[in-house]
Amino acid sequence: LSLFTQLLANALVVEKQPIMLSLPQRPLILKTGVRFSVRVSFLICLFRFLANLPEFKCLLKVKPVFDKDVEEVKTVKWFRHFDFNRDECKVLDVDSPNGDLVTEFVHMSLKEIKGRTKGSIEGRLAVTEELHIITFVTEFRHVGLELNIEASTLPVVVISATTQVSSAWASIMWNNMLSTGDSRNLQLFVDPPPLTWEQLSQVLSWQFLCTGKRELDENQLSVLRDKIVDDPDDLVHWSKFSKNENAWLWIDGILDLIKKHLVDLWRDGSIMGFISRERTAELLKEKQTGTFLLRFSESKTNGAISFSWVDNSNGAPFVHSIDPYTKDELEKTSLPDYINTYSLRGRKSRHTNPLLYLYPDIPKDTAFGHYFTNTAEQMLGEHGYVPRKRRDFSDNPTPPPSPPREPNTDMDMDVETKLEYHELIQELFSGSFIFPEYYGSSYEKTASTP
Amino acid sequence: LSLFTQLLANALVVEKQPIMLSLPQRPLILKTGVRFSVRVSFLICLFRFLANLPEFKCLLKVKPVFDKDVEEVKTVKWFRHFDFNRDECKVLDVDSPNGDLVTEFVHMSLKEIKGRTKGSIEGRLAVTEELHIITFVTEFRHVGLELNIEASTLPVVVISATTQVSSAWASIMWNNMLSTGDSRNLQLFVDPPPLTWEQLSQVLSWQFLCTGKRELDENQLSVLRDKIVDDPDDLVHWSKFSKNENAWLWIDGILDLIKKHLVDLWRDGSIMGFISRERTAELLKEKQTGTFLLRFSESKTNGAISFSWVDNSNGAPFVHSIDPYTKDELEKTSLPDYINTYSLRGRKSRHTNPLLYLYPDIPKDTAFGHYFTNTAEQMLGEHGYVPRKRRDFSDNPTPPPSPPREPNTDMDMDVETKLEYHELIQELFSGSFIFPEYYGSSYEKTASTP
DNA sequence: ACAGTTTCCCGTAAATGC
DNA sequence: TGCATTTACGGGAAACTG
Numbered sequence: 063l064s065l066f067t068q069l070l071a072n073a074l075v076v077e078k079q080p081i082m083l084s085l086p087q088r089p090l091i092l093k094t095g096v097r098f099s100v101r102v103s104f105l106i107c108l109f110r111f112l113a114n115l116p117e118f119k120c121l122l123k124v125k126p127v128f129d130k131d132v133e134e135v136k137t138v139k140w141f142r143h144f145d146f147n148r149d150e151c152k153v154l155d156v157d158s159p160n161g162d163l164v165t166e167f168v169h170m171s172l173k174e175i176k177g178r179t180k181g182s183i184e185g186r187l188a189v190t191e192e193l194h195i196i197t198f199v200t201e202f203r204h205v206g207l208e209l210n211i212e213a214s215t216l217p218v219v220v221i222s223a224t225t226q227v228s229s230a231w232a233s234i235m236w237n238n239m240l241s242t243g244d245s246r247n248l249q250l251f252v253d254p255p256p257l258t259w260e261q262l263s264q265v266l267s268w269q270f271l272c273t274g275k276r277e278l279d280e281n282q283l284s285v286l287r288d289k290i291v292d293d294p295d296d297l298v299h300w301s302k303f304s305k306n307e308n309a310w311l312w313i314d315g316i317l318d319l320i321k322k323h324l325v326d327l328w329r330d331g332s333i334m335g336f337i338s339r340e341r342t343a344e345l346l347k348e349k350q351t352g353t354f355l356l357r358f359s360e361s362k363t364n365g366a367i368s369f370s371w372v373d374n375s376n377g378a379p380f381v382h383s384i385d386p387y388t389k390d391e392l393e394k395t396s397l398p399d400y401i402n403t404y405s406l407r408g409r410k411s412r413h414t415n416p417l418l419y420l421y422p423d424i425p426k427d428t429a430f431g432h433y434f435t436n437t438a439e440q441m442l443g444e445h446g447y448v449p450r451k452r453r454d455f456s457d458n459p460t461p462p463p464s465p466p467r468e469p470n471t472d473m474d475m476d477v478e479t480k481l482e483y484h485e486l487i488q489e490l491f492s493g494s495f496i497f498p499e500y501y502g503s504s505y506e507k508t509a510s511t512p
Numbered sequence: 513l514s515l516f517t518q519l520l521a522n523a524l525v526v527e528k529q530p531i532m533l534s535l536p537q538r539p540l541i542l543k544t545g546v547r548f549s550v551r552v553s554f555l556i557c558l559f560r561f562l563a564n565l566p567e568f569k570c571l572l573k574v575k576p577v578f579d580k581d582v583e584e585v586k587t588v589k590w591f592r593h594f595d596f597n598r599d600e601c602k603v604l605d606v607d608s609p610n611g612d613l614v615t616e617f618v619h620m621s622l623k624e625i626k627g628r629t630k631g632s633i634e635g636r637l638a639v640t641e642e643l644h645i646i647t648f649v650t651e652f653r654h655v656g657l658e659l660n661i662e663a664s665t666l667p668v669v670v671i672s673a674t675t676q677v678s679s680a681w682a683s684i685m686w687n688n689m690l691s692t693g694d695s696r697n698l699q700l701f702v703d704p705p706p707l708t709w710e711q712l713s714q715v716l717s718w719q720f721l722c723t724g725k726r727e728l729d730e731n732q733l734s735v736l737r738d739k740i741v742d743d744p745d746d747l748v749h750w751s752k753f754s755k756n757e758n759a760w761l762w763i764d765g766i767l768d769l770i771k772k773h774l775v776d777l778w779r780d781g782s783i784m785g786f787i788s789r790e791r792t793a794e795l796l797k798e799k800q801t802g803t804f805l806l807r808f809s810e811s812k813t814n815g816a817i818s819f820s821w822v823d824n825s826n827g828a829p830f831v832h833s834i835d836p837y838t839k840d841e842l843e844k845t846s847l848p849d850y851i852n853t854y855s856l857r858g859r860k861s862r863h864t865n866p867l868l869y870l871y872p873d874i875p876k877d878t879a880f881g882h883y884f885t886n887t888a889e890q891m892l893g894e895h896g897y898v899p900r901k902r903r904d905f906s907d908n909p910t911p912p913p914s915p916p917r918e919p920n921t922d923m924d925m926d927v928e929t930k931l932e933y934h935e936l937i938q939e940l941f942s943g944s945f946i947f948p949e950y951y952g953s954s955y956e957k958t959a960s961t962p
Numbered sequence: 963a964c965a966g967t968t969t970c971c972c973g974t975a976a977a978t979g980c
Numbered sequence: 981t982g983c984a985t986t987t988a989c990g991g992g993a994a995a996c997t998g
Contacts, residue, residue: 223969225967410862411855412860412861413863447818448833449906450854452902456899456901457901543972544986545971639984639985673974673986675985
């Protein structure tokens with residue numbers, strides 16, 4: 063046995079790094095008081111061998127330590143202190159079916175250890191800029207030999223409320239992009255290095271791929287670039303990304319919007335999304351009346367989407383954009399349904415839908431048809447109750463601020479009225495009417511069939 | 513001083529009950545892990561006098577105890593055990609400005625003490641039927657004299673989730689109605705005595721007064737009576753009220769609905785609310801087209817309200833009821849606004865509002881006008897965006913299940929069409945159109961002024 | 963007074979226990 | 981297995997704290 067211990071000691075010296083550790087889903091953002099779990103598996107073959115020997119069975123104990131050996135003396139900034147709510151200590155065992163040396167810490171959670179002196183304001187980073195680590199210490203004691211084998215997680219950010227998730231994620235991304243191999247600089251955000259747009263754009267695109275199953279295209283990236291990069295060297299600075307102007311907050315709001323309500327449409331590529339208002343107008347003005355596209359609101363920082371459509375009926379093309387829909391509003395009614403049922407209210411409370419073709423020329427039903435909520439389903443009211451539908455509309459024409467009332471001189475009106483008259487005469491003398499659409503009909507009406 | 517203690521001892525014997533205690537807002541329902549506070553004030557004048565003497569200042573210590581002296585041996589049913597999260601012990605002092613002997617326990621909270629044997633299912637009451645008490649024990653020690661002076665709260669119900677509040681409240685009410693003076697029977701719900709409808713109806717009415725600033729009227733009470741009382745002796749049984757049929761759950765859902773969304777309308781008496789569907793039809797059929805009333809859904813147990821209106825345009829009066837609105841749906845749009853903007857979609861997507869007079873004959877605007885959201889406000893879209901309005905509508909005529917399409921033989925249609933035609937001719941040749949309503953106009957349109 | 967941060971707690975969903 | 985009850989925790993708001 064003493065031979066084994068000797069072998070072990072040597073092995074440890076040789077296999078310096080990584081001694082152990084494989085954290086497939088490493089913790090990234092931890093919220094105080096909320097449970098998380100970490101799976102630790104050992105990579106050293108010798109260990110695996112030893113652990114199978116009965117004599118060593120209970121000699122390998124693993125214990126998690128928060129921010130171990132973070133020398134506060136050297137730190138430029140003061141960090142918060144945390145500890146685990148339940149001190150867990152696990153005996154390593156060959157648990158898994160394939161014989162791997164694995165242990166999993168479940169039900170872990172963090173609580174803050176409040177020190178009296180928290181340092182002055184300028185002595186601290188934002189909490190989401192503090193990078194912490196969890197170290198797993200394995201103690202091995204045997205006949206005079208005592209070894210402490212350690213392995214640490216990559217940096218984690220500790221938050222106390224879900225409102226901090228977004229900026230915590232920014233830190234995680236920034237850190238990941240700057241970490242080369244093993245360098246784990248917990249003080250990274252004391253003086254955060256800039257990134258190239260090249261680096262950042264890939265990561266951003268990756269976020270959209272993960273969330274919405276589709277990357278950002280050239281045009282979309284170009285718009286983001288214009289928003290984020292104002293450096294001749296193509297560099298992005300941390301303050302621009304997640305501090306002062308906080309471009310990330312806006313982007314993350316949109317990611318969340320996609321995740322919650324627009325995964326399908328984003329995957330389909332139906333959402334142009336990142337496009338300026340000016341460019342939207344340029345594109346749509348070339349198209350036929352009723353062409354529309356979807357773009358994200360640039361003013362709302364919590365994720366909102368609007369549709370813009372072009373109307374050529376008054377001669378010169380005019381592009382309208384609907385007041386953007388927020389996550390809240392998409393909770394009960396999907397964007398396709400909003401698109402499908404939106405209408406303009408014209409004279410005599412007559413409603414018509416101005417959205418016909420998704421840019422460049424895809425019929426609305428082709429692009430969104432299979433996402434429309436079945437009208438029959440939607441309208442199934444309870445026994446004896448009149449079912450109701452909920453729809454958005456705007457007044458048409460989009461009112462000029464003044465004058466509110468004036469004689470109509472627009473020839474279009476007369477033409478429309480004449481058509482209406484014609485239809486009426488037809489209906490009057492055809493001797494029969496078609497009932498208005500019932501359950502299951504789509505909103506977009508065709509002229510009544512005589 | 514020994515004279516004082518002698519006096520005190522005598523006083524305590526004489527003033528047996530209540531020795532102390534006044535709990536203006538006694539705890540009623542306590543949720544585990546959620547903080548609450550109890551204010552205890554002493555009524556004994558001698559105490560007040562003593563407490564002012566320096567020698568006694570720190571001799572009166574008060575300590576809360578949960579379910580003190582609840583002899584489990586005698587209990588027929590097994591109760592859960594609880595304790596306070598933080599053991600507090602307060603020194604009684606003359607704190608308040610008016611010299612009252614008062615102490616307040618803040619930051620109190622309960623946690624369950626889990627025993628291994630919880631008793632069989634039939635050995636337990638529902639958790640909301642367990643009645644507990646909190647006892648405040650005051651220890652007084654002085655030269656050989658040791659007194660424990662106790663005072664208890666009235667029964668409280670301990671819950672662990674907010675979903676239990678409703679049935680907990682039922683227990684509190686039932687207990688209050690049955691408690692005569694000091695009898696505090698924590699085992700009340702082992703065999704809960706019935707109440708007379710006389711008693712219950714008063715309490716129910718009181719609930720509506722507290723919540724919505726208006727009691728239940730005769731008609732409303734009569735409807736509730738028919739629902740709850742099925743006993744020739746006018747008795748209401750606990751099981752009917754809050755167990756099997758659970759009338760209270762339904763009523764409490766409506767109280768919550770009123771509290772959250774309908775306080776104004778309920779106070780105004782605009783909500784008939786408790787009225788059967790049959791009676792609704794009876795009342796409305798006597799009235800002119802467009803007369804409507806508001807009633808609570810009897811099928812939805814979480815509080816929902818519907819409007820019913822009468823339509824005489826097809827000869828025989830027909831009463832329609834809208835699919836009821838839930839709390840969720842009233843969150844963003846108020847009932848007055850739903851009423852104000854509801855419409856029926858007729859032929860050619862023409863929308864008209866069928867709601868004109870609140871029963872018996874109050875014009876809609878008179879009853880609800882000042883609750884309508886200002887259309888101008890509602891429509892202020894952000895810069896450059898087209899504002900949108902959200903409205904409910906139903907298809908008109910309310911479709912007969914079959915046949916979905918058939919030639920129209922109804923003379924009304926022809927008449928309507930002729931009118932429409934007439935209007936059009938007028939418009940055509942008048943040479944001018946009126947713009948449709950813009951910001952600030954109400955929805956209800958009058959015929960266009962030629 | 964204020965902004966960044968934490969705590970509180972409802973309401974829902976999931977887990978747990980009987 | 982189903983039902984009653986508890987636990988977990990996101991999200992919004994209040995409370996805290998320098």
